[in-house]
Amino acid sequence: MTAKIFSVLVLLATAFLGSTLGAVTWTATPFNPASVPLAVRSPYLSAWLAQGSGTALNGAWPTFWTGSILGWAGFIKVDGVSFSFLGVPSVPGTTFNKATQKSASFTSTQSKFVLSAGAIDLTVTFLSPVEPHDLSKQSMPFSYMSLSAVSTDGRTHTVQLYSDISAEWVSGDNSLGATWSTATGNTFVHQVQLANQVVYSERNDHIQQGSAYYATSNVAGTTFQTGADVTVRAQFLNNGRLPNTQDTNFRAIQDNWPVFAFAHDLGSVGSTAQSRVIALGHARDPAVQYIIANNGRQDRSLFFFSQFATARDALLSFLGDFNDALTRANAFDAQFNSDASKISSDYASIVALSIRQAFGATEITISKRADGSFNTDDALVFMKEISSDGNTNTVDVIFPAWPILLYTNPVLGKFLLAGLFEYQASGQYPNRWSVHDLGAHYPMAIGHNDGRDEAMPVEESGNMLIMTLSYTQKTGDTSLISTYTSLLDQWTQFLISDSLIPANQISTDDFAGPLANQTNLAIKGIVGIGAMAEISRLLGDTTKASNYSFKEPNRLKFGLKAIATSFVQQWQNLAISSDRRHLTLAYGDSASWGLSYNLFADKLLKLNLFPTSIFQMQTAWYKTVAQPFGVPLDTRHTYTKSDWEIWTAGIMTDQAARDLFISSVRKWASDGLSSAIGDWYETTNGNPEGFRARPVVGGHLALLVL
Structure with a gap:
């Protein structure tokens, strides 16, 4: 997860445009974040309002x-x-x-x-649904914008609404040519x-593939138009409606900036709010090569x-589902907020801002059978390492994001790990430790058969063992540990030989550089060994758990738990500072x-390998x-x-220390x-260092899964 120069330059040059534009003059609930998620559903449907301060x-x-602009404009005419x-x-x-903006608020979905x-x-209202228990709905790369108008003076007023998106939604290069069309009928769909x-x-x-969509119901007073941005917007501003015409002069995105617009004439609006809903998204097929x-x-x-036979069919279903989707989203928001608020209101606000971002880096996929039909029994989830390396299913990015999957639906975590397991079980990856990722460039998950992926041997092996056991404990499903026992065993043997005194190597925080004898990395290896002891117990393999045989020569046989415990004792002698105040x-x-x-x-796995005194020392x-x-x-x-x-x-042993971390993250986020x-x-x-929009913020849910 190397921090690329590109990410830093883009971040500094464009991400904080809003920070120079003013201060908050509206009510912000629960706080005013520097960037607000608008339509965030996939690595390629990711629209934000970077509002700075x-x-x-x-x-x-x-x-x-x-930080690149996504043309998305809106007007309202009142009388x-x-x-x-x-x-x-x-x-x-x-x-x-x-x-004049009066208020802004966010929840986990809106x-x-x-x-x-x-x-x-x-x-x-921008609603990006989070539907972790419905694989079809969660896989839809679509989002909603709802517009609701109401009178504030007790009188009625004539109201018309307008919005459009530009062709900027389909490429990162505005010099490229685009084509488009508009389908009419009960629903207007721009593609x-x-x-x-x-x-x-x-x-x-x-992505340089697929289509962007903008759709709304064709109710009375709804009109559409495609064409140059200034032409279409002027049509509405001058007339309050659009002429239902299409521009067929296909051209480059930046050539007279083609936009795709809707207008809604609400008629007379009084004290009863009148609303319209628009669905938008970006879909492609195929999605991932594996x-x-x-x-x-x-x-x-x-x-x-x-x-659904086509992405457009799915979009129409999605648009028609808005009211029910909103009900489900409100229930999800309420349940999450209730759970997180038991820790603190600051904590609830941090995680609410994190959920769409974490899920927005993932895609749920399926394969086809030989006859061309979809095999819904073969679901795999893929995650893009957004803004650092762009890798596919990076193990040390999945690991920090893991708590959001444990909290919302651990089965999604299983599908995320399954692709990594299947690849390595095929025997094509040559190293004895876990692979770093499934592909150097998303959305290609084509492995590293040369074994030359970014090497994080202790990091990734420990991560895979820890995540696999935590999934098994959370669900009671032993399919991963029974199917891939040999791989888990292979990684454990590597950790036994290499994790107590880690060689000079990088960990997940690779931007800090390599380091030998990393105290924290050794912890991960030791916990990984302890996890394998518990995995063996769950599989009923008492022989392995108590009398573990090593492939290396001249090794005595010990139980895995005994090995992990012995390592902890040795680790304490190596890792504690000379004044006994902290770990090094x-x-x-x-x-x-x-x-x-x-x-x-x-703590998560309840292994209790490390003594309470270590946690107390670090807390102080x-x-x-x-x-x-x-x-x-x-x-x-x-x-x-x-x-x-x-x-x-x-891991803090008192609430004051726990809340110190929570309040610090809350202060930074706002x-x-x-x-x-x-x-x-x-x-x-509080200045940013370079990463942005990464799924690792799923780790902010860590306190909810203990």
């Missing part, structure tokens, strides 16, 4: 997670007077005001803005795509294609220390080294990681500097 919905363009409510469109020859336009309040598509190819992290036996390749589709970052360096977040796994220590925005990751730098801070909060929860930031001033 105070930019309203109509104060900046929505952007892709990279003939026009106001903008979304984006920052410029329409020469017309006059319009900016609606972002809501209320803007005042004359005597009308317009509520704009736009690149003229020349390249399957499985990205440009500036946008390596199978004998270096074969398998094209995989998004799961919803097992129920690396053995023998008493001046060093770091976040010992890997102890969380011992972190209180003494906290900075204004949190506790540094380690003594090499003053930056930290928000996911590991929350994991570390989970400081007006971060973007799409960047997860890597400076503890001294």
